[in-house]
Amino acid sequence: MRLTRKWIDGQIEQKSQYLVSANTLAFELPPATPLPTFTPTPTPTATPPPPPAIRISIPSIDVNSSIVNVSPIGKVSPDGELSLIWDAAAYVVGHFETSGNPGGGRNIVLAGHNNTLGEVFRDLDQLNLGDEVILFTDEQSYSYTIQKKYIIPFMANQEEGNLQLQSYSAPQNSEMVTLISCWPYATNASRIILIAVPSHEGDNIVQ
Secondary structure: HHHHHHHHHHHHHHHHHHOOOOOOOOOOOOOOOOOOOOOOOOOOOOOOOOOOOEEEEEEHHEEEEEEEEEEEEEEEEEOOOOOEEOOOOOOEEEEOOOOOOOOOEEEEEEEEEEOOOOOOOOOHHHHHOOOEEEEEEEEEEEEEEEEEEEEEEEEOOOOHHHHHHHHHHHOOOEEEEEEEEEEEOOOOOOOEEEEEHHHHHHHEEEE
16 A cells, blocks of 8 residues: 555656646736727707798887787799799788798798788888897897888789799898888889898998
């Protein structure tokens, strides 16, 4: 038995370089490379459109009226051409619904009756260049200055008159307010157009 143990110890001693001591530190793996984190690209939020005007004030002619949206009416000419005709609202000022809003940098088109259904724009012809027009939204007020004034013959040539009205109510490259009504009070034979620009631009009045 002793000889056997001695022989085994001798064998172990010869292999000692291959033995692992009980107090040998365990093998440690290097830290894992962290997975890349995904940062989503934020989706740009659309800028909400400016709120519409809900009231108009023209102090020099005592206008103080609510504003409502109005839609165009399709009209077919004798030669079959379809055109859009805008009408004024009853007892208040009508805003052409496809036109701009205050602060939006577009043409804001407003129409009103002059001798019926409230006569809100009866005295537009008394406005002078430099007079103030104020539009109110739910959030703030915007001041504009009358810069141009036109009289368009209408009854004598309604087709040409409608083309001119459409050109003045069309989109523009800068913000302005276009006021439209019939004129004169007794006959409605013509149309009156007034153009107002933001007051900080109205210092240079154009005749």
